[in-house]
Amino acid sequence: MTRAPDGKPNGDMRGLIAPIGAIAVVGLGFSITLPLLALTLEDRGIPTTWIGINTAVWGIASMAVTPLISRLAVRLGTALLLILSMLTIAVALPLFYFSPFWLWFPLRLVAGATITIVFVLSEFWISTVAPPEKRGIIMGIYATVLSFGFALGPFILTLTGTQGFLPFAVGACVLVAGVLPVLTGLRSAPVLHHEQHGTFWRFLFLAPVATGAALLFGTIESGAFALLPLYGQHVGHARDVVILLGVGITVGNIVLQIPMGLLSDRMDRRKLLLILGLLGLAGAAVIPLVAAMFWPFMILLAIWGGTVGALYTVGLAHLSARFRGADLAAANAAFIFCYSAGGLAGPAIIGASMDHWDPHGFVVAICGFFLAYLAMVLVRMSRAKTVAGIS
Incomplete structure (x- = not known):
């Protein structure tokens, strides 16, 4: 070697x-x-x-x-x-x-x-x-x-x-x-x-589609996944049942990451992250319709959880294609920084939303996170097209 x-x-x-x-x-x-x-x-x-x-x-x-x-x-x-x-x-x-x-x-x-x-x-x-x-x-x-x-x-x-x-x-x-x-x-x-060239902080914004995906994933993983058992209880499931809801998400993560990674090698990763954001938003919006039914809820959580997990996988692949050497190490650190920031913000925001709109404030907050990310990705891709057109 x-x-x-x-x-x-x-x-x-x-x-x-x-x-x-x-x-x-x-x-x-x-x-x-x-x-x-x-x-x-x-x-x-x-x-x-x-x-x-x-x-x-x-x-x-x-x-x-x-x-x-x-x-x-x-x-x-x-x-x-x-x-x-x-x-x-x-x-x-x-x-x-x-x-x-x-x-x-x-x-x-x-x-x-x-x-x-x-x-x-x-x-x-x-x-x-x-x-x-x-x-x-x-x-x-x-x-x-x-x-x-x-x-x-x-x-x-x-x-x-x-x-x-x-x-x-x-x-x-x-x-x-x-x-x-x-x-x-x-x-x-x-x-x-x-x-690295320049300060660490500049890497937070050089690839915002990737670092934004880490922020979104961190917010949802720490907030939504942690509060999922409480949401399950609020929509009528027993305590011994809500513990199992996380299994659906774990199965989805295990099954979907390799196919999503393979797909990201065959298309523009920014477009794939946009699609994942749209699927994540759609999946979250459907949750209130099936949340009270155990098996439909578990199936949706598996698909939705795997899609959300792919934000991290594809975002990391997109980031690693942009940088190398010390810059890549700093960019990876920026990626984890955004993930950690999301982990701090997610539980507080989703918890407050659940208190305000019980029980589906859980979904309201998550949809808000996805909408903010999608808006940023669309703006970023629009600016990239404008720059390419001028050049």
């Missing part, structure tokens, strides 16, 4: 095993960690409001560290920074179990920052190694593998239980295992010799 100099594609498909394998394992550890931490705090008698505030620290840390990631990768190297970040998360997880609640805040900052570094660098590595003509389908494979990792986390918790030290120890071991794929692929790791 050859080493990829300064983030240029090296054409070695074997180099994809390292970052995809690492992110799959870390995704599994992440899906164990998030519910475990929330349930542990609840068992300790911490009020729900404070659990939410503590969880939000994770997103704040993510947004704070993203402007620094490409600079750190230049100084430490992509592979070394990735390994150090995974080991840091693995060490931090057991500390939550032994720490008083006030110490959970700095621990959340550390965990949020390091998990963000892992996602940014893994996606940068994948974008660098992937051949341009197969970038979309490779991003689809990445998203599918990540979805499998997320789906396995709750299953592991059913085996370990959510009380005592055992689930924390298992989660830490899983995170340490994520280092192994990176070690096997060290020679394929992209090397950055210089920092």
